[in-house]
Amino acid sequence: MTTTVLLVDDHPVVRSGLRAVIEAGDALQVVGEAATGEEAITLAGHLRPDVVLCDLRLGSGIDGIRTTVALRALDPAPAVLILTTFDRDAEVLGAIEAGAAGYLLKDVDPEVIVQGIRRAATGDMVLAPDLATRVLKGMRSPLPKLTDREIEVLRHLARGATNKEIARTLFVTEATVKSHLAHIFTKLDVDSRSRAIHVAQETGLI
Amino acid sequence: MTTTVLLVDDHPVVRSGLRAVIEAGDALQVVGEAATGEEAITLAGHLRPDVVLCDLRLGSGIDGIRTTVALRALDPAPAVLILTTFDRDAEVLGAIEAGAAGYLLKDVDPEVIVQGIRRAATGDMVLAPDLATRVLKGMRSPLPKLTDREIEVLRHLARGATNKEIARTLFVTEATVKSHLAHIFTKLDVDSRSRAIHVAQETGLI
DNA sequence: AGCGGTATCAGCCATTTGGCTGATATCTGA
DNA sequence: TCAGATATCAGCCAAATGGCTGATACCGCT
Numbered sequence: 001m002t003t004t005v006l007l008v009d010d011h012p013v014v015r016s017g018l019r020a021v022i023e024a025g026d027a028l029q030v031v032g033e034a035a036t037g038e039e040a041i042t043l044a045g046h047l048r049p050d051v052v053l054c055d056l057r058l059g060s061g062i063d064g065i066r067t068t069v070a071l072r073a074l075d076p077a078p079a080v081l082i083l084t085t086f087d088r089d090a091e092v093l094g095a096i097e098a099g100a101a102g103y104l105l106k107d108v109d110p111e112v113i114v115q116g117i118r119r120a121a122t123g124d125m126v127l128a129p130d131l132a133t134r135v136l137k138g139m140r141s142p143l144p145k146l147t148d149r150e151i152e153v154l155r156h157l158a159r160g161a162t163n164k165e166i167a168r169t170l171f172v173t174e175a176t177v178k179s180h181l182a183h184i185f186t187k188l189d190v191d192s193r194s195r196a197i198h199v200a201q202e203t204g205l206i
Numbered sequence: 207m208t209t210t211v212l213l214v215d216d217h218p219v220v221r222s223g224l225r226a227v228i229e230a231g232d233a234l235q236v237v238g239e240a241a242t243g244e245e246a247i248t249l250a251g252h253l254r255p256d257v258v259l260c261d262l263r264l265g266s267g268i269d270g271i272r273t274t275v276a277l278r279a280l281d282p283a284p285a286v287l288i289l290t291t292f293d294r295d296a297e298v299l300g301a302i303e304a305g306a307a308g309y310l311l312k313d314v315d316p317e318v319i320v321q322g323i324r325r326a327a328t329g330d331m332v333l334a335p336d337l338a339t340r341v342l343k344g345m346r347s348p349l350p351k352l353t354d355r356e357i358e359v360l361r362h363l364a365r366g367a368t369n370k371e372i373a374r375t376l377f378v379t380e381a382t383v384k385s386h387l388a389h390i391f392t393k394l395d396v397d398s399r400s401r402a403i404h405v406a407q408e409t410g411l412i
Numbered sequence: 413a414g415c416g417g418t419a420t421c422a423g424c425c426a427t428t429t430g431g432c433t434g435a436t437a438t439c440t441g442a
Numbered sequence: 443t444c445a446g447a448t449a450t451c452a453g454c455c456a457a458a459t460g461g462c463t464g465a466t467a468c469c470g471c472t
Contacts, residue, residue: 378421
């Protein structure tokens with residue numbers, strides 16, 4: 001029997017490409033396309049696809065991880081295969097934690113994608129080879145968990161704000177900002193704001 | 207007569223999508239695909255396409271701008287249409303300066319891409335609406351021109367290096383690094399390293 | 413020969429940042 | 443109800459950063 005697939009990507013061109021690649025064989029059938037996470041959730045409810053192939057970055061609206069969580073909450077829940085351009089550590093781990101069946105980079109060959117969908121449909125875990133290692137490494141030394149407030153401060157930091165500016169924006173004192181920063185630095189194992197920004201961007205924390 | 211197109215993108219999936227979209231009509235014909243800039247230049251020399259549709263980010267190897275320069279140096283020179291996900295100011299301007307016939311974002315509808323190729327083939331300039339404004343603005347207040355050395359320092363900055371570390375890496379004194387930074391700050395109109403990093407990333411300088 | 417741009421370096425000084433210790437209040441879950 | 447996490451704030455101090463002025467040297471261009 002054919003496996004049904006729902007495509008989720010905000011780029012029409014990519015959707016076309018995926019459709020062409022997936023429908024080249026005859027074991028897979030694309031039953032729908034969505035440009036946003038919201039659309040994907042609605043469509044998946046109606047179409048009940050076996051597999052949802054979902055980009056992580058979905059422009060405006062909810063991202064791929066939140067979409068994954070919502071999709072996995074459906075009954076029956078489709079297998080969610082994340083397909084994206086980047087390989088930010090935090091995002092890979094986040095997607096797996098959210099219940100994704102796997103994670104593929106967009107620069108792989110079409111047949112890898114097709115294979116991935118097949119395996120995801122049978123309940124297998126699917127990870128791009130170079131990612132598998134890092135995910136396992138990530139398991140051993142898990143990414144630091146920042147609190148919401150810390151992430152908030154981190155975002156301001158990344159925009160180049162000074163402590164004073166962050167304090168004003170968040171309606172707290174500079175002492176508080178410094179306190180948050182101290183925690184952030186410890187968790188990220190850095191000792192300067194620039195490096196904190198760098199690490200945060202590298203790992204996909206922001 | 208049909209317009210011939212060469213696709214350049216490091217993602218097979220995107221190439222498939224573009225091919226599907228472009229060949230849906232009958233006025234355009236995809237005569238080749240390249241995954242890298244080098245490949246694109248070689249292929250364009252042989253295939254002599256009317257238009258080259260080129261991604262800016264091409265993974266490893268030369269980027270879209272360098273590819274554009276090389277393509278425009280061919281005889282006959284194809285029209286180069288840049289198609290990318292991001293809209294970094296420096297890159298847009300860089301592509302235009304390099305001789306690109308236009309710049310489209312990947313999230314536009316297929317027909318816009320087809321239209322863009324048609325117009326590029328006739329020598330028209332093609333710019334996504336929201337980009338046109340910014341390009342013109344960019345003309346008025348051109349992006350600051352940093353020297354090679356300053357860009358180098360900026361890269362280290364973005365990786366979170368301290369002045370001392372940058373000095374060591376570049377085999378100069380801290381005073382020199384501070385001097386470069388002072389110039390960078392002036393040119394970018396900022397007053398802190400974090401903001402310099404932010405501006406540099408925003409505008410695509412690094 | 414001189415000018416402008418670039419890269420190098422120096423010293424001074426005010427501000428910002430980061431490390432440290434410690435305190436209070438709230439909330440959550442065991 | 444008590445431990446732990448979180449968010450808030452304070453003070454002290456050393457180091458890093460950034461603004462300033464000015465100097466030397468090299469290079470390319472006129």
